Amino acid sequence: MRIDSRKKLMFSCIFLILIMFIFGKNIKILNQVSSMKVAASPVVKMSNNHSSSKKYRIVLDPGHGGIDRGTSYGNMNEKDLTLKIAKYAESYLKSQGDVVFLTRDKDKLVPLKEIGNKTNSYHADVFVSIHVNSLNDKNFNGITALYYDVNGYQKSERIRLAKTIESQAVKNDGWESRGIRRQNLAVLRYSKIPGVLMECGFITNDEDRKRLSNDDVLKRLAKNISDGIIKYLNENPQ
Template identity: 60%
Template structure:
């Protein structure tokens, strides 16, 4: 490059940088039918604000089973693999939305149930969701079942709300059958002190559910809908001024010993 061209090039660069920076700070108005409306980066700004707010929340996701514990299985389908896939998709979705996500496992290994509870409690999580796949001898059974547990009536309303909100979102896609919300004394729901849910994502023993679970895009939609349910639930918590440190969980844990 000759010196003269180089100078011209530098001047052009400075000029364009100035023009761009001036435009960058302005809202651009366009005329349409006599009305002017601003084109501002509203979407990006909202996303940025959401991300900042969402960073206050920690979500713990638990892919059921792992390692030597296959969970339920049908031919080459293992529950432990499906749950890990779903949870990893959910992790990706929630992280993109600005939430902090902790997985109880992100590889094929067995985590003891008590340890799963400890991971959730030590993360100071706002929500805990365990993902499973169901099975039954009666192959006609299909659909989504949501479980909650409220030892000694602990946070009953919150826990039911969480399960219902997640279920409502899942049922919006892929024609899953609604198997409802049930109360069950599952260890992971008993050990976790924050609002928690266990979702049985279809029956591996049912042909229709199995066909759904064999499609990666269905697993991804499941994960996204579980995530949307969690987000809706957290929004509900904010509206209702829920305080995760307000209830005496220590007392509940003492009571738990007498329940065994």
């Protein structure tokens, strides 16, 4: 009897050790799997780059501000229109889950160099400056997207950005499409990320001015510009 119980005890011990060994190993394996999963998650996120659910970081620059009114017509000032459009775009993009940085959110002047420094510090995907055009010839109307590349820097990307946003911007309200143009502008030169300057109609043209004085038109324009930004970023071949 005593020998039997010893044997039983010994077998129980061996069985227990075996169980602990197998179980312990499994725990180790499980730990390995979960740590692999954690390590792998950023890669999974990156492969999501092109999906429409990807959230972006966007810098919006409402042109002029403070003592710099920009162009004007009567009591209509470019600096107020650009701030309105940028704020409408900001709230639309934020409602889509994107992160938006405004270079100004009130009526103040931000020096061009500071706009460039801010833009480059945000680690954003794209920079969009909002302006309104004017010309002595009152017949000129429509929307233009200006881009610039320093010695070919991001040239094809910047052209694609300008084309995509411009074609979206003119979608509603009968805006004339004036296409894109390369122009050496400080804010576009300073920006290390793809950037574009949108000239949103001519304040000197009767029809455009009528559009610019209508908040619903400005909201639609802001949404269309935003859709252009997202379209460009979703199609980014990087």
